[in-house]
Amino acid sequence: MPVRILSCLLAGVLTLGLQAQPLQLSHLFTDHAVLQRETTVPVWGWGQPGAKVEVTGSWNGVKAVAKVADDGSWSVVLPTGEAGGPYTLSVKSGKEALTVNDIALGEVWICSGQSNMEMPMQGFGFQEIEGATEAILAAPETAAQVRVFDIKTPKKTSPEKDVDAHWAYTDGAVTAQTSAVGYFFARRLTRSLGVPVGIIVNAWGGSRIEPWMTNDMINASGITAEDRKAIDAIEEKPDRWPETPELIWNGRVAPIVGYAAKGILWYQGCSNIGQNCYDKLQAQMVRSWRAAWGRELPFIYTLLAPYEHGDADGRWRPHFVENQLNTEKLVDNAWAICTETLGNKVTVHPSKKKEVADMMVLRALQSVYGIYPGVSMELPKLKDVVYEADGTVKVTLTEVWSNLGSISGRDVVGFELAGEDRQFHLAQAQIDWDGQTIVVKCADVPHPVAVRYSFRNWMGANLAKSNGIPVPPFRTDDWAY
Secondary structure, eight states: OHHHHHHHHHHHHHHHHHHHHOOOOOOSSSSOOOSSSSEEEEEEOOOOOTTTEEEEEEOOOOEEEEEEOOEEEEEEEEEOSSHHHHHHHEETTEEEEEEEEEEEEEEEEEEEEEEEEHEEEEETTTTTTTTTHHHHHHHHHHTTTTEEOOOOOOOSSSOSOOOOOOOOOOHHHHHHHHHHHHHHHHHHHHOOOOOOOEEEEOOOOOOOOSGGOOOOHHHTTOOOHHHHHHHOOOOOOOSOOOSSSTTTIIIIIGGGGTTOEEEEEEEEOGGGTTTTTTHHHHHHHHHHHHHHSSSSEEEEEEEOOOOTTTOOOOOOHHHHHHHTTHHHHSSSSSSEEOOTTTTOOOOSSSSHHHHHHHHHHHIIIIISSSSTTTTTTOOOOEEEEETTTOOOOOEESSOOSEEETTBBBTOOOOOEOOOOOOOOOEEEEEOOTTTTEEEEEOTOOOOOOEEESSSOOOOOOOOTTTTTOOOOOSSSSSOEE
């Protein structure tokens, strides 16, 4: 066949291939989607290279125009307005047209992490969610206001361009299958703000933090060469949850990068427990996600709850919680949620997910939306310790708001004292009548030099501020164990 004819045939085949690419939108833009209000929102999809694409939102009639790139992708940016709906999103390219119906303008939050974020309202086997039946029965009351986009993409070794998911109303059936923390957060937020709330549930039980990051992100985190070597030594098991870098980022994060959101809720860490560089990884993940999104996304994350982890007297959980707390110091607009009074000795999945979500909402209202400034969400920290001659130890904390309290009244569970021998013994503790001071004593430690609170994997610790915010583990020593 002459070269000229062959070239013409190949050109024709290529042209047909380009023309065969239909106009598409990312699955993030499906019926019932929630778009972040009062901002600019990217909208993207695919089409015929070189074609013009026009995108219009019915909430204000503004039209955005783009040209499809050589790789078939296109994107525009639309301004949004006040909360409301239902609206439509119209996309046109030549003779092709798409319409997305029942769009709401409201608040969008990304809910990520491992099993405690993934845990659905119906619970896991032999592990329930408190208040689940009531929440499922009441779900129709707010079904149109609380909407969910639940991502279930499997492990991917290269970045995906789209996700196979869709927006849905949270009726009873959907609510039962939805992240309990995410749903409780969204339901409370929509009631507090009076606007629609959309949650992008993107959680994977058992996952380490590394799969949520690219290798470049990990390398930029400031961890040591030894830490990096330990990460590289992790063996990925095909039939298990992701443990090695990029496997979640590629399939579940990269395809949603840029979708306009208000912030991130993060509940993860159990699979990384014992990793001393976790705070650096978590901080870098936040920086990297913010850079990818082009938005200073607020980051609200949960500290590991008490659980025996095979040895109730072990101390690796509180050491890890100390490490988790460091993230607040490493990045701005990052806030920890303490669960120290909400754990369960025999399960790593505590049932009190509503309490976790309520604290996340309180933090969001106070620090993101500027509402309820009189409700203190700051976590108490050690302020002062006085060792008296008779062996009594008096502890005062910062940020107690009104008064300290405990589940059992004035008696506090979870304190230990140690003398010069550095051996800790369980101690009796009470909140003094001033509501601010904790008085700690132990007959086995007549001359204490160190005090710890909730510094074992499980102690049944019960100290909280009078508004219910738990006190995280703390200690006066810097001993390694």
